[in-house]
Amino acid sequence: MKVLLTGAAGQLGQALIASRPEGVELMPLRRSDLDLADANACHELVRQHQPDWVLNAGAYTAVDRAEGEPELAMAVNAGAPQAFAEALAETGGRLLQVSTDFVFNGQQGSPYRPEQAPEPLGVYGASKAGGERAVLAALGPGRARILRTSWVYGPVGANFCLTMLRLHALKAAAGEPLGVVADQVGCPTATFGLAAACWRAIGIGADPGAAAVLHWSDAGAASWYDFAEAIGELGVAAGLLGQAARVRPIPTSAYPTPAARPPYSLLDCIASREMLGLEPTHWRVALAHVLGQLADLRAIPGTRA
Numbered sequence: 001m002k003v004l005l006t007g008a009a010g011q012l013g014q015a016l017i018a019s020r021p022e023g024v025e026l027m028p029l030r031r032s033d034l035d036l037a038d039a040n041a042c043h044e045l046v047r048q049h050q051p052d053w054v055l056n057a058g059a060y061t062a063v064d065r066a067e068g069e070p071e072l073a074m075a076v077n078a079g080a081p082q083a084f085a086e087a088l089a090e091t092g093g094r095l096l097q098v099s100t101d102f103v104f105n106g107q108q109g110s111p112y113r114p115e116q117a118p119e120p121l122g123v124y125g126a127s128k129a130g131g132e133r134a135v136l137a138a139l140g141p142g143r144a145r146i147l148r149t150s151w152v153y154g155p156v157g158a159n160f161c162l163t164m165l166r167l168h169a170l171k172a173a174a175g176e177p178l179g180v181v182a183d184q185v186g187c188p189t190a191t192f193g194l195a196a197a198c199w200r201a202i203g204i205g206a207d208p209g210a211a212a213v214l215h216w217s218d219a220g221a222a223s224w225y226d227f228a229e230a231i232g233e234l235g236v237a238a239g240l241l242g243q244a245a246r247v248r249p250i251p252t253s254a255y256p257t258p259a260a261r262p263p264y265s266l267l268d269c270i271a272s273r274e275m276l277g278l279e280p281t282h283w284r285v286a287l288a289h290v291l292g293q294l295a296d297l298r299a300i301p302g303t304r305a
Ligand SMILES: NC(=O)c1ccc[n+]([C@@H]2O[C@H](COP(=O)([O-])OP(=O)(O)OC[C@H]3O[C@@H](n4cnc5c(N)ncnc54)[C@H](OP(=O)(O)O)[C@@H]3O)[C@@H](O)[C@H]2O)c1
Pocket: 006, 007, 008, 009, 010, 011, 012, 013, 030, 031, 032, 034, 035, 036, 037, 056, 057, 058, 059, 060, 061, 076, 098, 099, 100, 101, 128, 149, 150, 151, 152, 153, 157, 158
């Protein structure tokens, strides 16, 4: 099975490459291979290579910057999936589009189900919702699969966990508290579990019982404050930090950002987990695993993890 993977240098892309199942002929694409803002190039690449699947893990993920660059965010997050889907409609392939909890406004106060209609707050969420709509319109529910996830992090790339490890070290050394937003709730999702879910979503292929829209996150719930607190505690246990900083809960209003965030964006993953045949891992257990991976990486001389 030939799979064309976008976003190969991203945090999810790297986990997907590391966990490629046997029998998959993977074609990983980085920015230098394909500019996702170039819809014609996306279309042409699919025509040329005729993959069985496009796994679109590439995205414009800078949530705040997107507010000032809406055209680019839309081109990458909606235009590229649309171009892939239209080309795949011609060639007979399928598309797995990775999407986000940010397609929801976070106001309902209970976990979002896959069939609920998106209602994004900002440009990033709107662009990802546009991508979802476009692939479903071009390929239909039989050949398009959307996998929404949340708060993604792993041992490589740019993410909240790696930022917090740096800040814990800095603030602990300075004897200062680390203020982290405590009134936004979601679920951290480690790339190793997310990659497994993506491969499984491809594996169930054309199963007529499979839903077009799936939700995947690790299990449980957390605020960013809870997540930061656990990163400190488990970072010390993994030997990554000598000492954790004291984490101070702050309200969203004390940390203003250009893009509004959904205050409660938990994804209801129950039906999707069953469909994928995957057991959930609690986010703290997944975090301990990722910090262990990071400690191993840092023990290798010359690595920059
Ligand atoms: N990160 C999260 O918290 C989160 C939450 C929910 C859903 N998601 C979704 O999960 C998926 C994977 O995200 P991630 O966390 O792995 O993001 P990431 O680490 O930021 O990776 C995104 C990749 O897309 C590439 N990219 C961006 N613009 C491009 C362009 N114009 N042409 C070609 N490549 C381009 C980036 O290339 P460079 O490496 O060259 O910059 C990067 O490798 C995305 O669909 C994202 O929307 C992420």
